[in-house]
Amino acid sequence: MASTPTVDARSGFCSSNSVFYSKRRPIPLPPNDSLDITTFISSQAHRGNVAFIDGSTGQQLTYVQLWDAVRSVASSLSDMGIRKGHVVLLLSPNSIFFPVVCLAVMSLGAIITTTNPLNTTREIAKQIADSKPVLAFTTRQLIPKLAGPIPLPIVLINDEIDAPIDNKSIVNTLGRMMANKKHDGLKSREAIIQDDTATLLYSSGTTGASKGVVSSHRNLIAMVQTVIGRFYSDDNHHQTFLCTVPMFHIYGLVAFATGLLASGSTIVVLSKFEMHDMLLSIQRNRVSYLPLVPPILVALINAADQVKAKYDLSSLRWVLSGGAPLSKEVIEGFLEKYPMVSILQGYGLTESTGIGASTDSLEESRKYGTAGLLSASMEAMIVDPDSGHPLATNKTGELWLKGPTIMKGYFSNAEATASTLDSKGWLRTGDLCYIDEDGFIFIVDRLKELIKYKGYQVPPAELEALLLTHPEIADAAVIPFPDEKVGQYPMAYVVRNAGSSLTESGVMEFVGKQVAPYKRIRRVAFIDSVPKNPSGKILRKDLIQLAASSSSSKL
Numbered sequence: 001m002a003s004t005p006t007v008d009a010r011s012g013f014c015s016s017n018s019v020f021y022s023k024r025r026p027i028p029l030p031p032n033d034s035l036d037i038t039t040f041i042s043s044q045a046h047r048g049n050v051a052f053i054d055g056s057t058g059q060q061l062t063y064v065q066l067w068d069a070v071r072s073v074a075s076s077l078s079d080m081g082i083r084k085g086h087v088v089l090l091l092s093p094n095s096i097f098f099p100v101v102c103l104a105v106m107s108l109g110a111i112i113t114t115t116n117p118l119n120t121t122r123e124i125a126k127q128i129a130d131s132k133p134v135l136a137f138t139t140r141q142l143i144p145k146l147a148g149p150i151p152l153p154i155v156l157i158n159d160e161i162d163a164p165i166d167n168k169s170i171v172n173t174l175g176r177m178m179a180n181k182k183h184d185g186l187k188s189r190e191a192i193i194q195d196d197t198a199t200l201l202y203s204s205g206t207t208g209a210s211k212g213v214v215s216s217h218r219n220l221i222a223m224v225q226t227v228i229g230r231f232y233s234d235d236n237h238h239q240t241f242l243c244t245v246p247m248f249h250i251y252g253l254v255a256f257a258t259g260l261l262a263s264g265s266t267i268v269v270l271s272k273f274e275m276h277d278m279l280l281s282i283q284r285n286r287v288s289y290l291p292l293v294p295p296i297l298v299a300l301i302n303a304a305d306q307v308k309a310k311y312d313l314s315s316l317r318w319v320l321s322g323g324a325p326l327s328k329e330v331i332e333g334f335l336e337k338y339p340m341v342s343i344l345q346g347y348g349l350t351e352s353t354g355i356g357a358s359t360d361s362l363e364e365s366r367k368y369g370t371a372g373l374l375s376a377s378m379e380a381m382i383v384d385p386d387s388g389h390p391l392a393t394n395k396t397g398e399l400w401l402k403g404p405t406i407m408k409g410y411f412s413n414a415e416a417t418a419s420t421l422d423s424k425g426w427l428r429t430g431d432l433c434y435i436d437e438d439g440f441i442f443i444v445d446r447l448k449e450l451i452k453y454k455g456y457q458v459p460p461a462e463l464e465a466l467l468l469t470h471p472e473i474a475d476a477a478v479i480p481f482p483d484e485k486v487g488q489y490p491m492a493y494v495v496r497n498a499g500s501s502l503t504e505s506g507v508m509e510f511v512g513k514q515v516a517p518y519k520r521i522r523r524v525a526f527i528d529s530v531p532k533n534p535s536g537k538i539l540r541k542d543l544i545q546l547a548a549s550s551s552s553s554k555l
């Protein structure tokens with residue numbers, strides 16, 4: 001008889017197979033295999049009334065209007081010949097119509113692919129060549145970005161029904177589609193099963209070329225269940241969220257275009273992040289939940305006195321941080337300035353269709369620096385990157401994840417899929433982590449970003465967190481600087497507070513006193529701001545390039 005694996009209730013670790021099991025209540029997936037994400041969300045019971053509010057114009061979409069719009073757009077798409085398996089590109093800043101497009105496309109079994117409006121025409125052309133969309137939704141301002149070698153028919157996202165169709169690529173407008181009340185097109189909708197592909201999102205490309213991540217309806221349904229479990233387990237009272245993070249990224253997509261709609265939340269949408277607009281929207285709409293990325297949190301700390309004097313933030317209860325590391329020092333700094341607000345953490349990847357671990361309560365968040373507990377039904381292994389052996393609690397190695405939200409694979413890239421997903425469904429996250437005796441995950445750094453000094457590994461995130469504790473440092477990034485003798489050494493790019501006269505040697509001494517000799521920063525440069533991507537990650541490759549060009553120009 002096979003023995004039952006013994007799982008330690010405190011850590012979730014099973015010593016017989018070295019797997020960490022989630023400590024959260026498992027979430028049963030809907031048994032009906034013939035189910036798409038849109039039907040799943042729209043069939044959830046809740047008492048919500050207003051789904052979306054445009055943060056700048058105040059325009060609202062109620063839940064009744066939202067689902068009516070989704071059906072109208074789906075029917076129009078079907079009339080245009082969009083079928084299951086077709087890829088549809090969405091190039092748009094955040095808007096209350098972004099989710100309408102996503103949900104309509106997915107309801108037909110077609111696949112939504114999104115892209116960053118800040119991408120160049122060349123980058124977008126590359127994504128188009130890879131994903132081969134048959135149609136694009138975009139705004140009038142962004143049409144020139146689709147001027148690549150493959151012309152695409154365009155649906156204009158425009159809230160005016162009678163927007164002029166004055167460009168030969170424009171085949172329709174979203175306003176006209178939403179006004180279509182016949183819904184005859186839905187009769188030719190094909191059957192969808194949970195395993196069918198729903199989204200083709202591109203990873204951020206922080207550590208290499210961006211890759212197309214294929215997620216299924218099942219992946220998204222499981223993620224919606226995770227979101228419901230995270231925010232609505234105890235009581236089902238109405239909550240208002242502010243959307244500042246981009247909806248084209250997995251973070252924004254699972255929260256604002258899918259997950260939160262299952263429980264009747266109200267979502268105030270900002271087309272882009274701007275500090276004043278964000279704060280004004282919180283005040284005006286009595287926002288209770290603010291999901292953001294770490295740089296915004298840092299900005300809120302730095303400007304705390306002016307912010308509190310100018311805006312009424314009394315409705316704000318929770319800030320959710322995700323997408324990039326958040327140090328203990330930043331958390332403490334925030335709580336000191338905003339004692340009424342609690343911070344929740346979320347950790348995930350495009351490849352895990354969103355949240356893989358999170359803190360869901362104030363008590364959990366008090367484990368400062370943690371990315372949280374594994375999401376419901378998620379399993380983890382910590383694998384020694386050198387030996388490939390799984391490790392136990394409090395040992396650092398690469399985090400592997402397995403569960404119902406893990407992607408199907410990379411699009412048209414069998415090689416990348418094989419090196420990231422193993423045959424048993426384990427996803428190699430590329431993140432260096434440990435899991436403590438209570439089951440909390442701590443992210444040390446990204447494997448690919450470790451600096452190798454004389455064979456020792458130096459995590460840049462640790463040095464960045466330390467630099468941020470300096471009272472005269474507003475922001476910092478640490479990169480590897482190539483050196484013939486030692487391989488690489490840590491170099492810091494530092495943003496000084498206004499009026500600071502901190503010197504290079506001052507920075508080096510500050511760090512040198514607090515770390516082992518191999519971790520010391522051996523080169524410093526001052527900059528005005530640290531380049532970051534929309535999910536808050538430091539664009540280290542840009543800084544590496546900058547360091548290389550400034551050192552060669554000095555030769």
Ligand SMILES: Nc1ncnc2c1ncn2[C@@H]1O[C@H](COP(=O)(O)OP(=O)(O)OP(=O)(O)O)[C@@H](O)[C@H]1O
Nearest residue numbers: 203204205206207208323324325346347348349350
């Ligand atoms: N709460 C968090 N704390 C620390 N790091 C986080 C957190 N959330 C996400 N991350 C980081 O973000 C990564 C996932 O990011 P994303 O899927 O946007 O693309 P990327 O990994 O940056 O891009 P690419 O794989 O193309 O380099 C995780 O592997 C992790 O390194």
